[in-house]
Amino acid sequence: MAHFPGMERRATFAIGLLHYPVYNRRGEICTTAVVNADIHDLARLARTYGALKYYLVTPLPAQEELVGKLVGHWTKGYGARFNPSRAEALSLVKVLPSLEACREDMKGLTGKEPKVCVSGANFSEELTSHEELRELMKREDASFLIVFGTGWGLAEEVVKKADYRLAPIKGLNGYNHLSVRCAAAIILDRLLA
Amino acid sequence: MAHFPGMERRATFAIGLLHYPVYNRRGEICTTAVVNADIHDLARLARTYGALKYYLVTPLPAQEELVGKLVGHWTKGYGARFNPSRAEALSLVKVLPSLEACREDMKGLTGKEPKVCVSGANFSEELTSHEELRELMKREDASFLIVFGTGWGLAEEVVKKADYRLAPIKGLNGYNHLSVRCAAAIILDRLLA
DSSP states (O other): OTTSOOBOOOOOEEEEEEOSSEEOTTSOEEOOOOOHHHHHHHHHHHHHHTOSOEEEEOOOHHHHHHHHHHHHHHHSHHHHHHOHHHHHHHTTEEEESOHHHHHHHHHHHHSSOOEEEEOOTTOOSSEEOHHHHHHHHHSTTOOEEEEEOOTTOBOHHHHHHOSEEEOOOOOBTTOOOOOHHHHHHHHHHHHHO | OTTSOOBOOOOOEEEEEEOSSEEOTTSOEEOOOOOHHHHHHHHHHHHHHTOSOEEEEOOOHHHHHHHHHHHHHHHSHHHHHHOHHHHHHHTTEEEESOHHHHHHHHHHHHSSOOEEEEOOTTOOSSEEOHHHHHHHHTSTTOOEEEEEOOTTOBOHHHHHHOSEEEOOOOOBTTOOOOOHHHHHHHHHHHHHO
């Protein structure tokens, strides 16, 4: 199997999925509901590419409780015995109320302030390409928090404050309507594989 | 935007998601249920990377009927007006009862027999790397049907008959437990972006 080795490079990064503040389809700031497939798919991605944490960002205590129950099922007791590789992935999930809290948490884990890199299908200005970010993440002192949005995308206040805006994934004839699950998969693979 | 152009290369390929014959967790041949997130995510991927078709393979008439209703909602009437880009993606979906029927359908569309390339997290022998398949797909006469499994993976009878077996995506320390949605995203991006 030497011809197809597993990944060996370990970058210091975490991913975050923001449920607030994001836009709804009318362009208003809203809080989206947590989606079960997003919890599982992004946790498995986080584990595959070696993320320190997968932050699920929601300010709603009821949603935090729900995620706690779902994650608990797979990381403790029957679910963990049924599927140990799923437990390994879901143990990376941490629910926090804000992006600021994620930065603080990551700082606590790594001892340094992470650079925040946001992603979005509609970004058009001041973009960082996947290749550029890939190079930045190779530096020894690199620590990155890569942020994905939900709903109709991250609120401008989040995008403005970020250190980097990742160039969107453009498909054939400019089609750019991937699910966040698929977009996150492609982005992590381009940055880290 | 010249620095981040959309995809321009158009390869001749389709994707197929097999719900039969696949394994269940006890290694028995079974038929899995169609999953709504798979329909949407893979349709959006198919549209992003320019697939001719997204074949949903199930031999169960009740599942075919269900998919027809779901896809109909998004491609006709209210759903199509609500989200035209989703209609564009879901119009690529075609439900067929077998992989053989997909080959025939593709032959009808392109006038030539497609090469069948299967994917699976546990493949270990006679592998084709993503780079090798990428090169093969660049040929002018290339026509490929890229097949993804559900459940605990494609049945051996399907794998044995395929023209190519794609090397699995290996994560850090060999972790290879991605969802089919994320695996398909990464594979299409490696082959076509």
